[in-house]
Amino acid sequence: RKRLYAETINQPAITLDGVDVSVNLNCGLLIDLQHLDDTGAHGVGLYRTEIPFMIRSEYPDVEAQTELYGRVLELTGDRPIIFRTLDVGGDKSLPYFADQEQENPALGWRAIRIGLDRPAMLRKQLRALLSASAGHDLRVMFPMISECAEFDDARAVLDLEIARLVRRGGVAPKRVLVGAMLEVPALIWHLPALLPRLDFISVGSNDLMQYMFAADRGNPRINTRYDALSPPMLTMFRHLVELCEAAGVPISVCGEMAGRPLDAMTLLGVGFRSLSMSPPAVGPVKTMLRSLNVSQLRAYIETLYPGRDHSLREKLRSYAIDHGV
Numbered sequence: 001r002k003r004l005y006a007e008t009i010n011q012p013a014i015t016l017d018g019v020d021v022s023v024n025l026n027c028g029l030l031i032d033l034q035h036l037d038d039t040g041a042h043g044v045g046l047y048r049t050e051i052p053f054m055i056r057s058e059y060p061d062v063e064a065q066t067e068l069y070g071r072v073l074e075l076t077g078d079r080p081i082i083f084r085t086l087d088v089g090g091d092k093s094l095p096y097f098a099d100q101e102q103e104n105p106a107l108g109w110r111a112i113r114i115g116l117d118r119p120a121m122l123r124k125q126l127r128a129l130l131s132a133s134a135g136h137d138l139r140v141m142f143p144m145i146s147e148c149a150e151f152d153d154a155r156a157v158l159d160l161e162i163a164r165l166v167r168r169g170g171v172a173p174k175r176v177l178v179g180a181m182l183e184v185p186a187l188i189w190h191l192p193a194l195l196p197r198l199d200f201i202s203v204g205s206n207d208l209m210q211y212m213f214a215a216d217r218g219n220p221r222i223n224t225r226y227d228a229l230s231p232p233m234l235t236m237f238r239h240l241v242e243l244c245e246a247a248g249v250p251i252s253v254c255g256e257m258a259g260r261p262l263d264a265m266t267l268l269g270v271g272f273r274s275l276s277m278s279p280p281a282v283g284p285v286k287t288m289l290r291s292l293n294v295s296q297l298r299a300y301i302e303t304l305y306p307g308r309d310h311s312l313r314e315k316l317r318s319y320a321i322d323h324g325v
């Protein structure tokens with residue numbers, strides 16, 4: 001099987017019925033970026049900037065961050081990469097950042113909430129990202145956005161840093177594309193207001209699933225109790241895709257499910273055309289999609305939405321087997 005996946009490196013990520021899929025990597029450490037070449041991924045759909053922060057003993061200053069992001073961009077070459085601003089609090093803590101104990105960290109002071117309340121940290125990170133991207137494209141996204149105003153506030157911080165750079169005669173990125181992670185259900189109902197204001201959306205299905213079902217993603221007693229391949233989640237996904245398509249805003253999925261072949265197949269069936277996953281998932285997902293007729297699957301999934309099933313996984317698995325996916 002290994003050899004089979006090796007063959008996929010140079011094969012286009014295109015379905016049997018000719019639909020192009022963008023297959024991207026989730027990365028955090030420099031070493032992850034070598035997998036761009038050995039998987040043939042399109043780019044980096046999620047660069048988790050907190051990972052290099054977590055393995056340091058002190059907070060990296062602007063200079064250290066600029067150097068790091070410069071290295072990342074060098075290794076990424078001409079491929080697109082999306083930098084996610086610091087996503088700490090919740091399940092990820094920094095040894096040198098004293099956040100208070102919280103009773104419900106997943107629902108607590110984390111991610112962009114910290115970024116907006118402690119803007120110096122966010123500003124320094126954006127400053128480093130901007131200067132590392134001088135003359136190139138910068139794609140940046142904010143984690144855990146829960147409402148339109150939070151996105152606007154985060155974007156205003158970015159605009160301050162762009163203005164600062166220009167004022168000081170620095171070289172700005174060629175383009176700055178700004179996105180939000182969709183991880184909090186409330187944001188779905190703010191999308192009509194939000195979509196005209198941003199350049200892309202990335203669905204963090206790990207957190208979105210946790211908040212949709214009110215089920216801690218890290219608690220083994222319940223984290224397999226509900227299934228992402230269920231009528232509520234698929235209905236929600238379809239709604240997201242429709243809204244983004246109508247607004248002309250690219251949307252992708254970067255949670256773990258995007259890297260599981262059956263889940264990825266289903267995401268394509270509800271309309272997603274861009275997925276981001278851990279490096280070992282690229283071969284299996286590409287193999288799956290190259291044997292998939294996505295319009296046929298879409299028609300099948302249409303019949304499943306009204307169901308009262310706890311999980312559609314077995315039906316989708318049977319579909320995959322019956323159709324040689």
Ligand code: PEP
Pocket residue numbers: 046048087183203204205206207208254255256
């Ligand atoms: C997610 O929530 O799905 C996601 C990609 O972000 P993280 O796993 O880093 O929280």
Ligand code: MG
Pocket residue numbers: 183204206207
């Ligand atoms: Mg998340």
